[in-house]
Structure formats: C-alpha cells, structure tokens
Amino acid sequence: MENKHQWPLYEVFIRARGGLDHKHVGSLHATDARMAIEHARDLYTRRQEGVSIWVVRSVDIVASDPGESAALFEPARDKIYRHPTFYEIPDEVKTL
C-alpha cells in the first residue's frame, strides 16, 4: 500500500462548528501528522468550512468486511422497535 514515492495517506475529519461532530471530508497525502493538519487546513477549510480538524493515518483505520455485511447488518432489519420513531421531537431540537 505504501511506497517510497508516495507520501502516506491520511483521512481528514472536520468539525463544521461547535456542537457538531467531526465528519469525514476526504483524504490527502502528508509525510507526518503536522503536515497532514496543515494540508487539511489548506485543502478543506479554505472557505471557512471548519473550526476543528482531525487527521488519522488511513492504514490505522480498521474497516468492516463488505463480505460480512449480511451477517453484520441484516439481523437489525426486522427490529423496528429499536428505532425511536414513537417519540415526538420538539421543533427546537435541531441536530439530533
């Protein structure tokens, strides 16, 4: 995955404003974490998109196996009582 001519890949997460959570916005190449933050700042926050940046080496992310998605996700399909659809959400609540 890594070779000498390509800098390591980092995944970038941006918090758009206080109170929201960090969202994945894309990825970039950098030689180290400090450079990754600087690149993320220049690439993903140049139009004031964020107030906080997280970066993480892409190789450090452990992902679920698409081949196992039936076993992992389908058992939840018929358990509608787990969804909070029986509550009224007040209008004032914006980001639930």
Next chain:
Amino acid sequence: MSAATIAATAAVTATATIAATAATTATTANAATAVTPRATFAYLLRLGDLSLVLAQRLGEWVGHSPALEEDLGVANIALDLIGQARMLLSYAGEVEGRGHGEDEIAFLREHGEYLNATLAEQPNGDFGQTIVRQVLIDAFQLELYERLAASADERLANIAAKTVKETRYHLRYSAGWLVRLGDGTAESHARVQSALERLWPLTAELFAADTVDRAMTDLRVAPPLEQVRSAWSARIDAILAEATLERPRDQSYAWFGKRGQHSEHLGYLLAEMQYMQRTYPGARW
C-alpha cells in the same frame, strides 16, 4: 544594460519619485503621517512590496510543487501575501496623494521604485531554498507585525493585526518544512544548509535602519529595528536548532533593495508580473 547601470538608474529613479511625492502630498488625516509623508510612503512600499514580490515568487510553484498538497499550501500563503500587499499599497497610494490606486502602484512602477528587501526577489531554487527564504521572511514579518499592531498609525495597526494571524500560520508551515528537511536525509540537510549560507547575507538588510526606518521609529509608527532583530534572531535560532542546521556568520550589510537598488533577479520577475496590466491596462473580469 549592465547590472551596475540598472542599479544606478534605479537609485536615481527612486530618489526622483520620492522627491516628487514629497512636493505633491497634501494633507492626511493622520498627524503622524502628515509630518513625513514621503518617509511614510516609502515605508509602506517596503512593507507592501516585500509581500507582493514574495507572493509572485511563491506563485511560480503552482503546478510545479513536490506534491499537489504543497501546490495549495504555497498558493494559499501567496494569496495571504497579496491580500496584505493590497491593503498596504492602497494605503501607500493614499499617502502619496497622486490618485494612484493599488493596481497602478503594484503593477506600473519601474524597477527602481520597488522597495522590497532583496531577499524576497531571490529565485525559488529547489523547494528547500524556497523554504529557507520563507522562514527568514516569515519570522521577520511575524516579529515586525506583532509590534506594528501597536503602531501610532491606526490604519497600519489594523492592517498589522490582521497580518499577524496569517503570518503566524506561514511560519508554522515554513518552519515545519525546514525542520523536516534539515533533520531529514543527508541530501535534504545539505541542500537547506547551503541555501541558508546563500541567503543569510541578505537578511542583514532587513534590520539595517536608514533614515526612513528611523523616521518611522521616531514617530512611533514602527518599532526600533534592533528590537525586531533580537526577537527574530532568537526565533530563528530555535528553529535552526530543531532543524539541526548551523547558523551562518553575520556579514556586513551590502544590499539595498529597500532603497530601490535590486539584484538582477527583480527585472525578470517584474516583466512577468506586470505583463498583463501593461498589455491590457485596467483590464477587469
């Protein structure tokens, strides 16, 4: 034309412009600037041209950087610098009082009328040399603008307050790179050390106070340059230590870009920078 002739012409042109300016400048709202408008004009050009010329150099990297991400990083710094130049040169035009706007000042002056320090116009060289030039100037601008934020000239103080935030990031970026390259491989270390030796003598000019600098300091428009120098020096020492680079020995002051006497490199830079404005005067899009 030989370099010596250009330098001589430049000196004459600069003097003539300053004299003409002095004769035509009328009243300005600010008491401090009204006392010595031509010194203020020259001082604002020095600040603005330093940012403008450095931005033009950085722009040359676009499409040629070591990585796509650096293209954006370097261009981003260049855009900040152009923004600073716009504010400073617009203000300079008002102080000059001849009705020249930012575009005329930025693009339609002659070689000898640019008052940027000689260091800014030095060619990019390899990426390491660009970074060395950037660290030296970023640290200078940071120490200078932190103090200019308390200037007796309110307009300049406001420009400085905005500039400080941008410059702090520029130095973070450039110093990060210098440490990476200096403390990197034998090859990268040797390259940035040699760029440092090459550019170091040009830093003397930044701190060599002349009549313009002293007039600004006396009016409390600008800080004493010795003060900026010692702060800059300490900051640079810390960065060089982290980058495992050796600080070159100081040499006597021999360059006069800030008085309009430039190295041979500025003419080529201006030819490219001014082309559009001279070919299509007042063009808009």
